[in-house]
Amino acid sequence: MHELAITESILSIAEQSALENQGKKVTDIYLVIGQLSSIVDDSVQFYWDHISQGTVCEGATLHFDRRPAVLRCNTCHHQYPLGEILQPCPNCQSVDIYIEEGEELLVHHIDILKEET
């Protein structure tokens, strides 16, 4: 349900960026979303279809670049995916690990149509 707040934030970032760049219309929005950021794409899309109506972003396509979570072991430096459940290092069983990727939650770029000059 926090996807509504997330979606409102995406809209506001895209609107502002369009305004700053004399965009007449936003056609595409490219998001980077890490596995660990607990965002449901369908839910964002659902809210987007409603709240973007009547804005410069109406009809813009959302692109979700999903980044899987990648863990690395501090002991043997083995790199492994998070998978469905958090696990110690499969190589040396150490629990001394860190999360290398997967916490992203970004608007990466947008495509706009400019004002006719």
Add this chain to the structure above:
Amino acid sequence: MPQRVEIVKRIMDSNDRLAQNNQALLDQHQIYGINLMASPGAGKTSFILETIKRLPANIKLGVIEGDTAPVTIDADKIVAAGMPAVQINTGGDCHLDANMIEMALAELPLEELELIIVENVGNLICPASFQLGTHANVLIASVPEGDDKPYKYPNIYRGLDVLIINKIDLTPYIDFRMDYFTQGVEMLNPGLKTFPVSAKTGEGFDAWIYWLTEKVKAK
């Protein structure tokens, strides 16, 4: 032809900026702020009430209560314990955000307070994404919820400063593997400050109250 505009902006940026303002306001009043998160039924309100009971009398505490429904049950309990409380009704929303805290802070007598505890909405997913501007993110995990929660809800454990393990008086009756639980926590948040307590018996509270008092004094 559409034109590409690079942005690379964190979606939570606007919330985080408001959170920074909240923290500046707390700092200005030398108030230590805590964001208390947990699943429903972990014992957040009982934990706060027990904390109020045991805090040194010279520490004045205010509470911000977040709830999805327009009920003031939790806030009423805090007021009955003699502390100022503000109830935020999120109107069905599953988390508190920095904007709601800004409004709630305006209703508290900040000049009189040394400590503010924000009781977040009971939920292990959504509150994790929203910084409030408090100085410590604290999670209450309770033993009956099971020992697999760090594995299932890694995100909330990542952003914690303190972990409270509540209802430890129930450990003998429940298959809760403390080793398995703490291993999960250690993988996500190495060296996390942890206080095992029982809000019912008061066990473990001395260490928590000592830690909290030191933090408040340092503000």
